[in-house]
Amino acid sequence: MDRRSFIKLTAVTGTSAALASCGNPENQLIRFVPAEDIVPGIAVWKPGVCPLCQAGCGLTVRVMDADADVVRNGQAGLVRIAAAKKLEGASDHPVNHGGLCARGQAAIQITYHPDRITQPLKRSGDRGSGRFEAISWDDALGDLARRLDALETAGNQRAVAFLTRPGAGFRQTLIDQFVSRFGAPAPVAYELFGDDVQRQANALSFGRHQVQTLDLANTRYLLGFGADFLGTWNSPVAQGAGYGAMRQGRLGVRGVFVQVEARMSQTGANADEWVAARPGTEGVLALGLAHVMMAEKLVPDSAGRAGAIVAGWSDGLVDYAPDRVERSTGVPAARVERLAREFAATRPAAAIVGGPPLAHSNGLFTALAVNALNALVGSVDQPGGMSFMPQLDTVAAAGLTGSPARQTIERFAADALSGRPAPDVVFIDGVNPVFTAPPAWRVREALDQAAFVVSFGSFLDETSVLADLVLPDHSFLESWSEAVPEAGAGVAVASVAPPVMRPLYDTRATGDVLLDIGRRLRRPLELPWQTFDEMLAASFSALPSATADADAWTDAQAKGVWSGPLPPRLARQTGLASPARRTFSFEAPRFDGDAQQYPFHFLPYPSTAFLDGSLAHLPWLQEMPDPLTSAMWSSWIEINPATAARLRIGDGDVVEVASSQGALQAAAVITPGIAPDVVAMPMGQGHRTFTRYASGRGVNPIEIVAAVTEPATGALAWAATRVRVSRLGPPDSRLVRFAGGMREETEERR
Amino acid sequence: MPRWGMAVDLDRCNGCAACVVACHAENNISTVGADEAARGRAKHWLRIERYWEGEFPDARLTFRPVLCQHCDNAPCEPVCPTYASHHTEDGLNAQVYNRCIGTRYCANACPYNVRFFDFFNPSWDKPLHLQLNPDVSLREAGVMEKCTFCVQRIQAAGTQASAEEREVQDGEIQPACVQSCPSKALVFGDLDDPGSRVSQLSRSPRGSKLLEDVGTRPKITYLARQSQA
Numbered sequence: 001m002d003r004r005s006f007i008k009l010t011a012v013t014g015t016s017a018a019l020a021s022c023g024n025p026e027n028q029l030i031r032f033v034p035a036e037d038i039v040p041g042i043a044v045w046k047p048g049v050c051p052l053c054q055a056g057c058g059l060t061v062r063v064m065d066a067d068a069d070v071v072r073n074g075q076a077g078l079v080r081i082a083a084a085k086k087l088e089g090a091s092d093h094p095v096n097h098g099g100l101c102a103r104g105q106a107a108i109q110i111t112y113h114p115d116r117i118t119q120p121l122k123r124s125g126d127r128g129s130g131r132f133e134a135i136s137w138d139d140a141l142g143d144l145a146r147r148l149d150a151l152e153t154a155g156n157q158r159a160v161a162f163l164t165r166p167g168a169g170f171r172q173t174l175i176d177q178f179v180s181r182f183g184a185p186a187p188v189a190y191e192l193f194g195d196d197v198q199r200q201a202n203a204l205s206f207g208r209h210q211v212q213t214l215d216l217a218n219t220r221y222l223l224g225f226g227a228d229f230l231g232t233w234n235s236p237v238a239q240g241a242g243y244g245a246m247r248q249g250r251l252g253v254r255g256v257f258v259q260v261e262a263r264m265s266q267t268g269a270n271a272d273e274w275v276a277a278r279p280g281t282e283g284v285l286a287l288g289l290a291h292v293m294m295a296e297k298l299v300p301d302s303a304g305r306a307g308a309i310v311a312g313w314s315d316g317l318v319d320y321a322p323d324r325v326e327r328s329t330g331v332p333a334a335r336v337e338r339l340a341r342e343f344a345a346t347r348p349a350a351a352i353v354g355g356p357p358l359a360h361s362n363g364l365f366t367a368l369a370v371n372a373l374n375a376l377v378g379s380v381d382q383p384g385g386m387s388f389m390p391q392l393d394t395v396a397a398a399g400l401t402g403s404p405a406r407q408t409i410e411r412f413a414a415d416a417l418s419g420r421p422a423p424d425v426v427f428i429d430g431v432n433p434v435f436t437a438p439p440a441w442r443v444r445e446a447l448d449q450a451a452f453v454v455s456f457g458s459f460l461d462e463t464s465v466l467a468d469l470v471l472p473d474h475s476f477l478e479s480w481s482e483a484v485p486e487a488g489a490g491v492a493v494a495s496v497a498p499p500v501m502r503p504l505y506d507t508r509a510t511g512d513v514l515l516d517i518g519r520r521l522r523r524p525l526e527l528p529w530q531t532f533d534e535m536l537a538a539s540f541s542a543l544p545s546a547t548a549d550a551d552a553w554t555d556a557q558a559k560g561v562w563s564g565p566l567p568p569r570l571a572r573q574t575g576l577a578s579p580a581r582r583t584f585s586f587e588a589p590r591f592d593g594d595a596q597q598y599p600f601h602f603l604p605y606p607s608t609a610f611l612d613g614s615l616a617h618l619p620w621l622q623e624m625p626d627p628l629t630s631a632m633w634s635s636w637i638e639i640n641p642a643t644a645a646r647l648r649i650g651d652g653d654v655v656e657v658a659s660s661q662g663a664l665q666a667a668a669v670i671t672p673g674i675a676p677d678v679v680a681m682p683m684g685q686g687h688r689t690f691t692r693y694a695s696g697r698g699v700n701p702i703e704i705v706a707a708v709t710e711p712a713t714g715a716l717a718w719a720a721t722r723v724r725v726s727r728l729g730p731p732d733s734r735l736v737r738f739a740g741g742m743r744e745e746t747e748e749r750r
Numbered sequence: 751m752p753r754w755g756m757a758v759d760l761d762r763c764n765g766c767a768a769c770v771v772a773c774h775a776e777n778n779i780s781t782v783g784a785d786e787a788a789r790g791r792a793k794h795w796l797r798i799e800r801y802w803e804g805e806f807p808d809a810r811l812t813f814r815p816v817l818c819q820h821c822d823n824a825p826c827e828p829v830c831p832t833y834a835s836h837h838t839e840d841g842l843n844a845q846v847y848n849r850c851i852g853t854r855y856c857a858n859a860c861p862y863n864v865r866f867f868d869f870f871n872p873s874w875d876k877p878l879h880l881q882l883n884p885d886v887s888l889r890e891a892g893v894m895e896k897c898t899f900c901v902q903r904i905q906a907a908g909t910q911a912s913a914e915e916r917e918v919q920d921g922e923i924q925p926a927c928v929q930s931c932p933s934k935a936l937v938f939g940d941l942d943d944p945g946s947r948v949s950q951l952s953r954s955p956r957g958s959k960l961l962e963d964v965g966t967r968p969k970i971t972y973l974a975r976q977s978q979a
Contacts, residue, residue, distance in 0.1 A: 041884070066880045083880045086775055088929055099932030105771040114875040230764040230933075237768075237932040244762035244933030247976075254761070256978050269811040270764045272978035276807045504877065608767060619878075620774050623781040627765040627798050627813065633784035640806055672802060672809035692875070697784070736788045738797065 047560025056483030058093030111475035115691040118505035145520035157183030159424035186405035201367030205306035216242025218384035221346035227354030235488030264673030280589030282357035283366030288325030292340035303375035311585035348384025359719035413446035440707035592706030593722030604701035610684030616694035625738035635698030652731030667735030752940035753841040755969035757951035762935035765813030769927035776926035780872035793866040818897035819968030826856035852892035900925035
């Protein structure tokens with residue numbers, strides 16, 4: 001502070017004191033007294049919930065004083081606030097046990113991002129132009145309520161669409177209530193790297209429509225089929241903890257890990273043995289192993305329901321003899337037999353499938369095959385195997401009834417474009433389908449049909465930039481946060497945490513906004529809560545208390561988590577009404593693109609840093625070297641060395657990747673960890689509009705992915721596109737790597 | 751007086767890079783952006799290295815987190831004309847930023863490539879600066895910076911322990927990287943306490959030091975990744 005501003009401030013203080021009799025003196029003095037429950041220089045630790053993925057990891061947030069330009073009590077100025085400083089994993093959280101992944105560590109940059117939307121906005125230019133002007137919350141919500149009232153008057157409630165991310169938390173339950181009480185169709189849920197195929201397979205095999213939890217810490221032989229369980233899939237921190245214990249947590253016992261995948265993922269890089277099966281044939285390999293185990297009587301033949309729905313199981317899977325498996329998968333017959341014997345001989349053993357193998361038109365079959373293999377070795381619901389974690393039914397906990405339904409985004413877009421019904425008001429919460437859906441689904445064109453698009457986003461991304469009204473949410477550190485994980489622990493878990501800090505800007509919690517809109521309608525929605533935290537309080541109060549001296553709600557808020565045995569009436573019913581009536585057999589995967597014209601399989605994979613691209617706006621993650629390539633701030637395409645030599649592509653050269661859908665340019669990274677007929681590219685970059693750090697950087701692989709789907713679930717088969725690759729020119733500045741080339745001898749080879 | 755060191759179990763480490771970002775978050779390491787990163791100016795006190803062996807389909811990869819090895823016989827120390835790079839009593843290889851005049855001799859002498867030069871004053875697009883850790887000083891242009899084993903956490907734990915009139919317990923001090931690690935691959939503690947976890951792990955037959963034969967006597971022990979028996 002310089003002398004001049006000191007004098008100014010002294011004058012203000014004096015005036016404030018003089019005005020004390022006619023105003024509220026506390027409000028005037030608040031600039032100078034740290035009011036936010038904080039002692040300068042002393043750190044306090046508060047619970048939080050990581051919002052970045054479905055895992056629902058618990059946080060411990062370090063909070064200290066900081067001077068921030070904020071509005072407090074109607075005055076803008078430099079105020080000493082209580083500010084989050086560092087996110088740590090909560091040490092006693094049943095999912096993450098004190099760990100926190102790279103993305104979770106960087107989540108704090110969401111709150112302090114310089115391009116956050118700081119207040120409600122309404123569109124002032126053409127749709128998509130990115131030109132907005134300020135609007136007050138009252139005007140914004142009033143305008144929105146009037147539009148919804150008009151739809152209600154016209155009996156056209158079904159012209160409302162709500163786009164959200166999948167999940168089973170309280171926020172989703174509130175959205176369900178909002179939508180159904182208004183009379184709108186079920187929300188549209190979309191996640192590019194979602195687990196719909198897996199859930200469907202688990203429902204068919206085990207009667208549980210849920211992603212499984214792995215007991216890695218106790219397993220002695222783990223057979224992975226493409227699942228990047230240490231990087232991006234399911235509950236990576238919980239699985240990382242289990243992995244560490246599996247390798248070195250038991251005296252004299254080291255669990256073996258074999259990974260089957262055509263491109264070595266970060267997880268596959270840790271395998272003792274890496275098996276590159278042909279894309280889309282992983283299920284054949286799984287059944288080939290089962291065949292050997294049954295033929296050699298290594299295990300009892302029974303695999304229950306999971307086996308019964310696989311065609312040919314009762315005949316010992318004669319179609320999956322090792323020589324036929326070799327022809328189909330490219331894995332030598334002798335290796336199939338050896339792996340089968342090892343897998344059968346070691347107890348406990350478990351198989352896990354996820355990611356690319358399920359992103360084919362036959363993904364459901366692949367998941368069913370691996371499920372049957374698990375059932376065959378008796379790993380279901382056993383220590384060291386896989387199980388289904390009890391999950392809180394948020395609908396029942398909130399005192400409501402009904403089971404949530406979801407529409408696919410493909411159907412939403414198709415309906416909107418065919419005008420039945422033309423969407424009038426579209427809400428968007430937590431998804432960016434314009435970026436993450438294949439262009440052939442025409443999501444952007446579908447949103448253009450909507451009369452009024454409302455986004456709850458904190459940033460202008462490719463989808464929210466199309467909004468007519470932006471109602472920015474608080475950051476997760478500024479609002480009540482919650483998560484109800486579907487996997488990752490042995491007991492039911494519901495994370496919840498009060499706001500860690502006061503909001504920096506004129507934002508509002510989306511849950512509160514939905515409840516507010518519901519009250520403003522001409523025919524109010526009559527939801528039983530005034531605010532989102534009232535909903536949480538009512539729901540957590542319905543849970544059994546874990547300690548004798550506090551009720552469940554008080555205890556959960558203090559710890560950041562509730563966990564324990566669930567009364568049956570509060571457990572989510574994940575079973576299917578009736579088992580499948582048919583059996584499933586291998587069908588060759590369907591690929592977009594002719595094999596002659598497009599000789600390579602194209603694999604867009606979830607980036608370690610950005611997942612599906614929703615985290616590309618965080619500078620720490622942009623500058624984090626990718627674990628497999630050390631690339632930063634870049635896009636790249638991974639090519640096998642032999643393929644690169646044949647195409648005369650050198651490391652770092654600029655290449656073009658073209659599919660039937662279009663073409664992209666990126667730098668080549670030549671790596672031995674990929675099959676010769678596969679090229680791979682991480683998702684995440686290629687944003688047109690997504691803050692100063694991500695906009696205009698790299699390319700988005702989904703732009704050349706064709707709209708092949710898995711038929712039973714409608715999930716995008718994102719690994720089912722074929723491409724051709726050609727060299728365009730020498731390395732330029734587009735690829736930035738922290739280390740040099742991939743190998744030390746690269747220089748000598750040149 | 752303790753002698754701080756670390757053990758890194760490469761059989762637990764799976765290359766997830768949680769430690770890399772945790773280090774940035776704790777130590778006020780500024781990002782430099784794509785253009786400067788392309789000129790080799792990105793700063794990562796802790797990085798994940800990759801060791802590829804074999805060719806497709808028998809390729810094998812091992813990750814190795816590399817940070818300052820806090821050598822007992824540190825090549826960076828005697829070359830510093832201002833004693834900015836020096837050894838503390840508790841065995842840390844410390845850097846006094848206010849003494850540093852930016853000769854970069856230390857970075858040239860270090861065989862591990864873990865010292866980073868600040869080519870410009872650090873800057874954060876507001877309000878990203880609100881995240882800054884007040885316990886860690888910012889480094890200005892012309893200064894070398896490096897891993898400190900999170901000395902601020904070491905000192906805070908020591909202060910707390912002496913206020914409570916007790917010794918610092920084993921495991922009480924966790925540098926940011928150790929704390930974040932999901933698979934518990936990193937263990938920090940007092941190498942002179944024979945009962946501490948880190949000193950037990952450092953005596954493991956799987957243990958080795960990075961570039962042991964150059965005679966730097968590092969205080970980080972890497973426990974080898976094992977193979978399928």
